[in-house]
Amino acid sequence: MKIGVVGVGGGGTALADALVAADADSSAPFLVDAVAVDTDAAALEALDGIADDDRHLLGAVHTDGNGTAGDAGEAARIAREERPELQAAVDSLPVGSIDATVVCAALGGGTGAGVAPAVVDVLGQVTGTPVYVAGALPGVAEVGGDGAAADATSDGPKRADEEADTDGPDRPLASNAADAVGTLTASADDLVLVDPDVWRASGASYEATWPRQDAALAERLGALFAAGEATEPTPERVLDASELTNTFGADGVSVVGAASTAVENGRRDGVVGGLLDKLGGGAEPDVDEGEAVSVAVNTARKAVTHRLSLPCDLTSASRAAIAFHAPPGWLSRRGLERARSLVAEETGVPEIRWGDHPDPHAESFRVTVLLSGVDDSDRLTALEQTVGANRLV
Numbered sequence: 001m002k003i004g005v006v007g008v009g010g011g012g013t014a015l016a017d018a019l020v021a022a023d024a025d026s027s028a029p030f031l032v033d034a035v036a037v038d039t040d041a042a043a044l045e046a047l048d049g050i051a052d053d054d055r056h057l058l059g060a061v062h063t064d065g066n067g068t069a070g071d072a073g074e075a076a077r078i079a080r081e082e083r084p085e086l087q088a089a090v091d092s093l094p095v096g097s098i099d100a101t102v103v104c105a106a107l108g109g110g111t112g113a114g115v116a117p118a119v120v121d122v123l124g125q126v127t128g129t130p131v132y133v134a135g136a137l138p139g140v141a142e143v144g145g146d147g148a149a150a151d152a153t154s155d156g157p158k159r160a161d162e163e164a165d166t167d168g169p170d171r172p173l174a175s176n177a178a179d180a181v182g183t184l185t186a187s188a189d190d191l192v193l194v195d196p197d198v199w200r201a202s203g204a205s206y207e208a209t210w211p212r213q214d215a216a217l218a219e220r221l222g223a224l225f226a227a228g229e230a231t232e233p234t235p236e237r238v239l240d241a242s243e244l245t246n247t248f249g250a251d252g253v254s255v256v257g258a259a260s261t262a263v264e265n266g267r268r269d270g271v272v273g274g275l276l277d278k279l280g281g282g283a284e285p286d287v288d289e290g291e292a293v294s295v296a297v298n299t300a301r302k303a304v305t306h307r308l309s310l311p312c313d314l315t316s317a318s319r320a321a322i323a324f325h326a327p328p329g330w331l332s333r334r335g336l337e338r339a340r341s342l343v344a345e346e347t348g349v350p351e352i353r354w355g356d357h358p359d360p361h362a363e364s365f366r367v368t369v370l371l372s373g374v375d376d377s378d379r380l381t382a383l384e385q386t387v388g389a390n391r392l393v
């Protein structure tokens with residue numbers, strides 16, 4: 001599936017940047033163009049992979065280029081007033097060449113929560129193809145949940161001025177996120193959620209977590225989009241744009257799980273080894289089918305039971321798709337079918353679309369699972385309780 005990407009706000013543009021990097025690393029490129037929109041000039045400046053011309057500063061008159069400090073209402077006003085600028089930013093995407101657009105945003109941010117819905121709206125009018133949102137929730141400790149309590153006990157109770165660093169009145173991360181989840185599940189074609197606490201090591205700061213979280217989500221989304229783009233060597237099955245489109249978009253939110261197992265690809269190390277592989281066509285390892293099946297099944301089990309992008313009740317998903325990525329010899333039809341059956345048993349979703357991406361240079365067997373229509377997640381329930389909202393999905 002060929003995608004366009006729009007990053008919105010600090011966290012959103014960082015995730016968009018990570019998608020550009022994942023595309024550059026992929027042997028089946030999937031990203032056509034990426035643009036960044038922010039009210040924070042320094043955050044735009046800090047991006048790596050998005051071209052300077054594709055970075056758009058909004059609201060400079062209101063914020064002096066310093067962001068909205070969590071004010072989603074102000075960000076939404078800026079998006080309304082500067083709709084022509086937003087439109088111009090989005091217009092640079094070659095809409096005729098993309099199958100879908102992914103809008104990336106950290107939903108606790110003022111700009112992420114306030115501008116992303118406007119971007120979805122503009123895209124809906126200009127593209128005619130699905131618009132998905134990849135949304136990062138604020139961390140539990142950032143919004144003063146259980147994690148914050150744990151932090152407080154390790155360092156003694158938090159002082160009032162420290163509270164302002166988490167979810168004080170000037171940074172209403174939880175209410176921004178709750179509002180954005182409600183709005184975006186209704187207006188976008190899907191909302192894929194990611195929870196920073198899945199990636200946060202015990203005692204680590206969120207700042208240290210974000211780069212890993214952004215890279216991991218970008219790699220997962222990239223694996224799904226690339227599965228339909230792989231052509232050489234021929235896949236067993238293609239997960240094409242229409243199959244992914246038909247998986248995204250069930251009522252609820254989407255989550256992405258992934259796991260990988262290191263495997264031999266028979267490639268030789270170093271420059272000389274690479275040349276020998278080229279001359280000799282590479283040395284495909286002789287893979288035992290039983291081992292290939294067991295690696296496929298065990299990796300698929302890990303993908304749905306560990307490290308989903310949002311912890312949730314798997315059985316609440318109503319649709320699923322799987323992308324397999326591995327050296328060709330490891331992609332046995334029987335292994336892929338058995339892995340698919342395992343995911344069907346774990347989720348209760350009977351019809352699961354799948355595709356594989358044979359990659360002679362892959363050094364692991366990787367399974368990426370998209371679950372759509374998820375409507376039962378303790379993390380969302382906690383967010384609802386924090387802000388006193390009704391069910392968000």
Ligand SMILES: Nc1nc2c(ncn2[C@@H]2O[C@H](COP(=O)(O)OP(=O)(O)OP(=O)(O)O)[C@@H](O)[C@H]2O)c(=O)[nH]1
Pocket residue numbers: 008009010011012014015038039040067068069070071075106107108109110111112113136137138139142173206210211213214
């Ligand atoms: N995943 C990720 N999250 C981030 C990053 N930077 C900040 N965040 C988190 O994203 C949320 C919103 O922060 P920003 O994205 O900087 O906010 P914004 O959308 O630019 O909005 P402003 O309030 O106007 O600055 C907070 O929960 C941050 O903790 C990042 O690089 N990656």
